Structures are given as C-alpha cells and as structure tokens.
Amino acid sequence: MPRRRLLPQPNSASAPILPDELMVEILSLLPVKLLIRFRCVNKFFKTLISDPYFVQIHFNKSSRNSYLALMESQNYNLVTLSIPGLLQNQFTTFYEDGLSIQGEGKVVGSCYGLLLITSYNIADNWFYVWNPAMRTKSKKIAIFSDSDLFISRRWFNFSFGYDISAQTYKVVVFYVEKYECNIKSVVKVFSFRDNSWRVIQCLPSIPLYRFDDNSNNSADLNGTINRIARCNYHLLTVDRYVILSLDLSTETYTQLLLPPRVDKLPHFIMPKLVVLMDCLCFCYDLDETHFVIWQMKNFGVQDSWVQLFKISYQPFFNWAELLPLYLSENGDTLILACDVDKAFIYNCRDNKAEKIRITNSILWSQANDYVESLVSTR
Numbered sequence: 001m002p003r004r005r006l007l008p009q010p011n012s013a014s015a016p017i018l019p020d021e022l023m024v025e026i027l028s029l030l031p032v033k034l035l036i037r038f039r040c041v042n043k044f045f046k047t048l049i050s051d052p053y054f055v056q057i058h059f060n061k062s063s064r065n066s067y068l069a070l071m072e073s074q075n076y077n078l079v080t081l082s083i084p085g086l087l088q089n090q091f092t093t094f095y096e097d098g099l100s101i102q103g104e105g106k107v108v109g110s111c112y113g114l115l116l117i118t119s120y121n122i123a124d125n126w127f128y129v130w131n132p133a134m135r136t137k138s139k140k141i142a143i144f145s146d147s148d149l150f151i152s153r154r155w156f157n158f159s160f161g162y163d164i165s166a167q168t169y170k171v172v173v174f175y176v177e178k179y180e181c182n183i184k185s186v187v188k189v190f191s192f193r194d195n196s197w198r199v200i201q202c203l204p205s206i207p208l209y210r211f212d213d214n215s216n217n218s219a220d221l222n223g224t225i226n227r228i229a230r231c232n233y234h235l236l237t238v239d240r241y242v243i244l245s246l247d248l249s250t251e252t253y254t255q256l257l258l259p260p261r262v263d264k265l266p267h268f269i270m271p272k273l274v275v276l277m278d279c280l281c282f283c284y285d286l287d288e289t290h291f292v293i294w295q296m297k298n299f300g301v302q303d304s305w306v307q308l309f310k311i312s313y314q315p316f317f318n319w320a321e322l323l324p325l326y327l328s329e330n331g332d333t334l335i336l337a338c339d340v341d342k343a344f345i346y347n348c349r350d351n352k353a354e355k356i357r358i359t360n361s362i363l364w365s366q367a368n369d370y371v372e373s374l375v376s377t378r
Contacts, residue, residue, distance in 0.1 A: 028058045032133035032372045055374045059112060062371050068325060069107045069115050069368045073361045076105050080132050083326055086335060089345060089357055106366055109160030111220060113373025116160035116171060133372035159218040159225040165249040168193035172225050172246065189251060200251045205229035205242055219273040221280055222299055223248050226273055238265055258282060259294040259305040269321055276327040283324060289313060291322045315353035316344060325367050337364035
C-alpha cells in the first residue's frame with residue numbers, strides 16, 4: 001500500500017509529538033470503541049478517524065479479531081460475542097447489544113463490519129445496515145410491496161455484499177414463486193448508490209430453499225454472492241446440483257461445479273456454503289454418520305477443491321445438523337452450530353467436541369461473523 005500523507009498537518013497548538021505516519025500506525029491498532037473516544041480530543045483525531053484511507057488501514061489490521069452476531073430466539077435482541085472469548089468457553093450468559101429488532105427480524109449478512117438486518121411481516125417489511133462497533137445504523141429501506149411479500153414471504157433469502165467496481169453496497173434477494181408444479185426464481189438487487197431496486201436476469205438454476213426454514217444459505221466472497229442451486233427440481237441426483245456465483249459488479253452468473261468426489265447428497269438436509277479462512281467451502285451430511293467440509297483453495301478453479309474435514313457425529317453425542325461458523329488459522333479448531341440452538345467447539349486434531357456453555361436461548365444457526373470497523377452506515 002503506498003505511503004502518503006493522510007491529512008494536512010495540524011496547527012501547532014494541537015500537533016501530535018509523533019510523526020503522522022507513526023501516529024496512524026499506532027491508532028490503526030486500537031479497537032473501534034477507543035478510537036471513537038479520541039474523536040473528542042481535537043480536530044486532527046476527528047478528521048483522521050473518518051478518513052477513508054485510515055478506515056481501510058484499520059479494517060485490514062482488525063480482520064483477525066472476529067465477532068459473531070447472534071439473535072435471541074424469543075425477543076429478537078441482537079447479541080455480539082468475540083470469537084476469542086467463545087474459544088475460551090468462559091461465557092455462561094451474555095449481555096444484549098442493545099438493538100431490538102421489531103417483527104420477525106434477523107441478521108442476514110455482513111460486509112466490512114456492517115450487518116444487514118431485516119424485519120418482515122404482513123404490514124411492515126424493511127431492512128437497514130447496522131455497525132455494531134460504532135452503534136450507528138442507516139435509514140430503513142422497504143423490501144417489497146405487500147402483494148410481492150405475500151406471494152413469497154416464506155421462500156426468500158437475502159445476501160449482502162460490496163460491488164468493488166461501483167464502490168457501493170448491494171442487497172440481493174433471491175426468492176421462489178411456486179404455482180402448482182411450476183417453480184420460478186426471481187432475483188432483485190438493491191444498490192445503495194442508486195437507492196433503488198431492480199430485477200436482474202433470471203437464474204439459470206433454482207436456488208435451494210426449504211418452505212419451513214428461512215435460514216440464510218449464501219456465501220459472500222470477493223465481490224460475489226454464492227448459492228447452491230439445482231438445475232432440475234424434479235431430479236435429485238448429485239449432477240443436478242451446482243453453485244451459482246453472482247458477480248455484484250456485472251450482475252451476471254457463473255456456475256461452479258461441486259467437489260469431484262461428492263457422489264450423493266441427502267434429500268432432507270440441504271448442503272451448505274460457507275466462507276472459512278477466506279475460501280469458499282461446501283458442507284454436507286454423509287450417511288448420517290459424518291459431516292464433510294470441502295474447500296475451494298482458489299475461487300472459481302474447479303481443480304482446487306480439497307477435502308478439509310470428515311467429522312464423525314460421535315463427539316456430538318448423536319447425529320445433528322451442523323453449520324461451520326469459524327475455523328482457526330492453524331486449522332485445528334472449528335466453531336460449529338448444532339441444529340438451531342446449540343454450538344460446539346470442535347478440536348480437529350483430537351476429534352473432541354465441547355459444548356459452548358452459554359445458557360441463553362439464541363439461534364446459533366443464524367450466526368453471522370464480522371470484524372469491527374469504522375465504516376459508515378450512511
């Protein structure tokens with residue numbers, strides 16, 4: 001990254017003792033909450049902390065300090081927990097973030113430290129962006145008209161990502177219209193720059209969905225939104241499955257093939273896509289005895305699929321529906337959501353699972369990871 005002067009030199013009355021470059025380096029290592037306090041010190045600090053160049057430097061240095069955004073299952077309050085704290089498994093209860101989401105709300109995506117939050121019911125449906133570190137949020141944005149929502153309210157999913165070329169955030173809504181035996185998928189994209197919705201080209205395949213489950217099943221990676229889809233919903237063979245990759249810059253699709261040695265998938269448990277260690281991962285149940293995770297080392301390159309884990313269900317006491325939430329840098333430790341309301345720390349070397357001891361009723365299967373950032377919600 002090129003070195004340059006971020007800001008004009010402050011006046012002598014408020015000039016820092018240290019050079020600008022060293023001051024920026026030190027401040028970029030501090031947590032967001034502490035930096036926010038520094039804004040009140042003087043104009044120099046206030047301007048620096050909102051400078052886009054500094055915001056990017058700070059985010060890059062914070063990328064290893066991940067958090068999980070979680071929802072309580074009864075009152076829809078948002079909870080945020082640090083992953084290092086979870087790995088120590090010392091929490092027995094947690095304190096709410098202070099953000100209460102009205103209606104059937106949940107966190108449906110994260111990008112650059114921002115969380116996309118939706119709330120939807122027959123009378124009122126909207127989304128907004130929340131920065132949990134800075135405790136700021138955008139204005140509410142309407143999702144669909146009531147008639148659109150009534151048709152599809154149990155069969156749609158949201159995704160949230162960043163269009164690198166246009167330098168703007170986008171919300172993507174996949175939903176399915178089903179009339180008797182006919183299934184049609186529709187994709188709408190909301191651009192924060194244009195402040196408008198539009199329908200883009202029809203999907204070449206139908207994204208996986210389950211009528212009784214609104215869990216998100218997409219993976220945001222390198223300016224793309226990725227979902228598992230089926231070319232033909234009347235055939236259940238493995239060769240009917242593909243990964244649809246939507247490029248947010250061009251709003252066009254690429255179809256990626258599944259890992260080469262996946263020869264069967266269960267009919268009643270949907271496979272999942274996640275991002276672990278900045279790589280796309282494909283996860284599925286194998287014969288109700290093992291949970292398998294494949295990783296695409298080089299995004300978009302079919303030959304780069306490698307099998308990361310084949311995990312026995314035995315350490316989890318019985319068969320369960322698992323979802324990876326986090327993988328440590330050394331590849332030794334996973335945090336796995338188990339069914340809806342439980343989570344485990346899994347030691348890959350020892351094949352041992354330890355249940356996370358938090359007793360609050362939360363929806364682990366809807367967890368979203370994020371990194372604290374100074375990114376504005378405006």
